[in-house]
Amino acid sequence: MDEQQRSTFLQSASRFPPPKGIKLYYGTAGFRTDASILQSTAFRIGILAALRSLKTGGAVIGLMITASHNKVSDNGVKVADPGGEMLTQDWEPFADSIANAPDPDSLIQLIDEFAKKEGIPLNGTQAAAILLGRDTRPSGESLVEAAKQGICSVIGAIVNDMGVVTTPQLHWMVRTRNKDLKASASELDYFDQVSTSFRCLIDLIPKKSYHGIGKLIVDCANGVGGEKLQVLKEKLNWLDVEIRNTGKQGILNEQVGADYVQKDKVAPQGFGGPDVGVRCASLDGDADRLVYFTIITKGNNQINLVDGDKILSLFALFIKDQLSILTDDTCEYQPRVGVVQTAYANGASTKYLKYLGLQVIFTPTGVKYLHEKAQEYDIGIYFEANGHGTILFSDHFLCWLEDRKSTEKCLEKKNAAKRLWAVSKLINQAVGDALSGLLLVEAILQHMGWSVDKWNELYHDLPSRQVKVKVADRTAIVTTNAETIVQKPPGIQEAITALTVKYPQGRCFVRPSGTEDVVRVYAEASTQEAADELASCVAKLVDQFLGFHI
Ligand code: G16
Known part of the structure; x- marks a missing residue:
C-alpha cells in the first residue's frame, strides 16, 4: 500500500x-x-x-x-x-x-x-x-x-x-449490474422485472384452469416489506391483497413476521377472527423470508403453517410439471434438477420431494451454503423451513430454454418454455426474496386453481418444535454432518440420541445460532406432545452441559 x-x-x-x-x-x-x-x-x-x-x-x-x-x-x-x-x-x-x-x-x-x-x-x-x-x-x-x-x-x-431497500433488492441490483451490465439497475428496474414476469405467468394460465383464488393478507413484520409490497400492488393493480403490519404503528419483528409465525406457529399481531380461513402470508423484517398460513378458528391465534418446505415443494412440483411438458425421454438434453434443504426441513417434506423423483441434498443452515450447492444444477431449488430460499437456473439451461421458447412449434411446449423463462425472471436468483417468492406462489396457485388448503395437503408435516436456550458460550457447541451431530462438548450427542430414540419417529438436533446469542434445539416426533417433550428435555440437557450455572 x-x-x-x-x-x-x-x-x-x-x-x-x-x-x-x-x-x-x-x-x-x-x-x-x-x-x-x-x-x-x-x-x-x-x-x-x-x-x-x-x-x-x-x-x-x-x-x-x-x-x-x-x-x-x-x-x-x-x-x-x-x-x-x-x-x-x-x-x-x-x-x-x-x-x-x-x-x-x-x-x-x-x-x-x-x-x-x-x-x-x-x-x-x-x-x-x-x-x-x-x-x-x-x-x-x-x-x-x-x-x-x-x-x-x-x-x-x-x-x-x-x-x-429490502435485502434481496440490494442483492438483485448487485447481480443485475454485474451480470447484465446494466449500470443503472435500480429499485425501479426490480419492480418492473418482477411485475412484468408475474403478469406473463398469469397470462399463460390456460383459460380452462383459471380460477380466482380469493384475497391474500400479508403481514410485513413492521419492516421494509410493507412499503415495497405497496409499490407492487399499485403496479399490478392488484386489489385482492391487503397489506398489514407496515411499521406505521407496531415494533419491527415483535410478535409479527415470518420468524415469529414459523417458530411459534401462531398468527401475528393484527390478525384475528375475521381472517379465519383466508390465505395469509408473513415476510420478515428485511423481506428475505416468506411463509404462508391460515387462522384455524375464531378466538385463538392457532394457525395452519405453510412453511418454506411447502413453498419449496410447490415450486418443485410446478417446475417438474413444466419440464415434463417440455422434455421427454427422447430429448438429448435432460436438465438436472436438485433440491437443497437443511436439517430443519420437516421429514415429511423430504419424503415428498423424493417421491416426486427429485434429488435432495442437505447443507448446514445459512443460505450461503444452500446457494452454493444449488449452483451445481441446471435448476437448483433451495429453501430453509424458515422461508428463506429461491431457484437458480444455469446459463446453459437458460440458453437452451430461450431457444426452445422461440423455435418450438407445439404451443403447449412453447408455453411451458415461456413459463419457465418467466419464473427465471420473476424469482430473485441472487438470494431468497419474500416479495418475488410471494408473487411466484400466487402465480402458481392461480395456475393450479388451488386454495391454500389444497396446497397444504401436498403432504402432512410431522409435528415439530423449536426452542432457544441461552448458554454461557454458544461456540462451545461444534457440529458435523450438516449440523445433525454434535461433536463437542463430549457426551452431549450420546445423551441427545438416548432421549430421541424413546420417541416414535423422533429426530432431534442442536446447533449454535449464527444470528442470535442462543443455542437452537429442533425436535420432531409422531405427535405434537412428543415433539414438545423431546425439545424441552434436550433444551434442559443443553442447559446442563453449557448453562450459566457451570
Ligand atoms: C439468516 C440466514 C438464514 C438462516 C437464519 C437463521 O436469516 O440468512 O439462512 O436460516 O439467519 O440462522 P441461525 O439459526 O444461525 O440464527 P435472516 O432472515 O435472519 O437473514
Missing part, C-alpha cells in the same frame, strides 16, 4: 475504535449484534467491500445494513459478492480478523498483508464500486455513514447509497 493510502486509513480508522472486550463473529449471515457496538464493524466491512470490488476487477459489491429477523435494537452488516450471492466464505476469516483488530495500526497491517496475499492493488490505480442499502432500523442511518467512511477510505472507491 502506498503512503497516501496508509495515512488515509490511519486518519479514518482512528474515528471508529472497536468495542472493548467483545469478540465479533461473521455468522450465518454476516455480523449481527446489538446496534450500539457495530460502528467500527460497519466501517471496517466497508473497507472489506471495497477490497472485494478491487479483487474482482472493479465489479459492483453490495453492503447491506440489516439484522433481518432479529429484534429492533440489533443490527448487522453483510456483503454481497458480484453474482449477488453472499460474500465468498474464503474471506470470512479476514472479515473476522479486521472486525476484531484492536487499533488502527494492527488494522492497517492486516489489510496490507491480505492485499499483498490476494494481489489487490492499493495504490488508487483501480476503481471500486459499492452499492449500500439498509432496512428500516433506526440505527441504520449512522451505520450506513460509518460504512461509507470505510469504503471511501479506500482510494478509488465509489459508493452508491440506495437508501432503504
Whole structure:
C-alpha cells in the first residue's frame, strides 16, 4: 500500500475504535449484534467491500445494513459478492480478523498483508464500486455513514447509497449490474422485472384452469416489506391483497413476521377472527423470508403453517410439471434438477420431494451454503423451513430454454418454455426474496386453481418444535454432518440420541445460532406432545452441559 493510502486509513480508522472486550463473529449471515457496538464493524466491512470490488476487477459489491429477523435494537452488516450471492466464505476469516483488530495500526497491517496475499492493488490505480442499502432500523442511518467512511477510505472507491431497500433488492441490483451490465439497475428496474414476469405467468394460465383464488393478507413484520409490497400492488393493480403490519404503528419483528409465525406457529399481531380461513402470508423484517398460513378458528391465534418446505415443494412440483411438458425421454438434453434443504426441513417434506423423483441434498443452515450447492444444477431449488430460499437456473439451461421458447412449434411446449423463462425472471436468483417468492406462489396457485388448503395437503408435516436456550458460550457447541451431530462438548450427542430414540419417529438436533446469542434445539416426533417433550428435555440437557450455572 502506498503512503497516501496508509495515512488515509490511519486518519479514518482512528474515528471508529472497536468495542472493548467483545469478540465479533461473521455468522450465518454476516455480523449481527446489538446496534450500539457495530460502528467500527460497519466501517471496517466497508473497507472489506471495497477490497472485494478491487479483487474482482472493479465489479459492483453490495453492503447491506440489516439484522433481518432479529429484534429492533440489533443490527448487522453483510456483503454481497458480484453474482449477488453472499460474500465468498474464503474471506470470512479476514472479515473476522479486521472486525476484531484492536487499533488502527494492527488494522492497517492486516489489510496490507491480505492485499499483498490476494494481489489487490492499493495504490488508487483501480476503481471500486459499492452499492449500500439498509432496512428500516433506526440505527441504520449512522451505520450506513460509518460504512461509507470505510469504503471511501479506500482510494478509488465509489459508493452508491440506495437508501432503504429490502435485502434481496440490494442483492438483485448487485447481480443485475454485474451480470447484465446494466449500470443503472435500480429499485425501479426490480419492480418492473418482477411485475412484468408475474403478469406473463398469469397470462399463460390456460383459460380452462383459471380460477380466482380469493384475497391474500400479508403481514410485513413492521419492516421494509410493507412499503415495497405497496409499490407492487399499485403496479399490478392488484386489489385482492391487503397489506398489514407496515411499521406505521407496531415494533419491527415483535410478535409479527415470518420468524415469529414459523417458530411459534401462531398468527401475528393484527390478525384475528375475521381472517379465519383466508390465505395469509408473513415476510420478515428485511423481506428475505416468506411463509404462508391460515387462522384455524375464531378466538385463538392457532394457525395452519405453510412453511418454506411447502413453498419449496410447490415450486418443485410446478417446475417438474413444466419440464415434463417440455422434455421427454427422447430429448438429448435432460436438465438436472436438485433440491437443497437443511436439517430443519420437516421429514415429511423430504419424503415428498423424493417421491416426486427429485434429488435432495442437505447443507448446514445459512443460505450461503444452500446457494452454493444449488449452483451445481441446471435448476437448483433451495429453501430453509424458515422461508428463506429461491431457484437458480444455469446459463446453459437458460440458453437452451430461450431457444426452445422461440423455435418450438407445439404451443403447449412453447408455453411451458415461456413459463419457465418467466419464473427465471420473476424469482430473485441472487438470494431468497419474500416479495418475488410471494408473487411466484400466487402465480402458481392461480395456475393450479388451488386454495391454500389444497396446497397444504401436498403432504402432512410431522409435528415439530423449536426452542432457544441461552448458554454461557454458544461456540462451545461444534457440529458435523450438516449440523445433525454434535461433536463437542463430549457426551452431549450420546445423551441427545438416548432421549430421541424413546420417541416414535423422533429426530432431534442442536446447533449454535449464527444470528442470535442462543443455542437452537429442533425436535420432531409422531405427535405434537412428543415433539414438545423431546425439545424441552434436550433444551434442559443443553442447559446442563453449557448453562450459566457451570
Ligand atoms: C439468516 C440466514 C438464514 C438462516 C437464519 C437463521 O436469516 O440468512 O439462512 O436460516 O439467519 O440462522 P441461525 O439459526 O444461525 O440464527 P435472516 O432472515 O435472519 O437473514
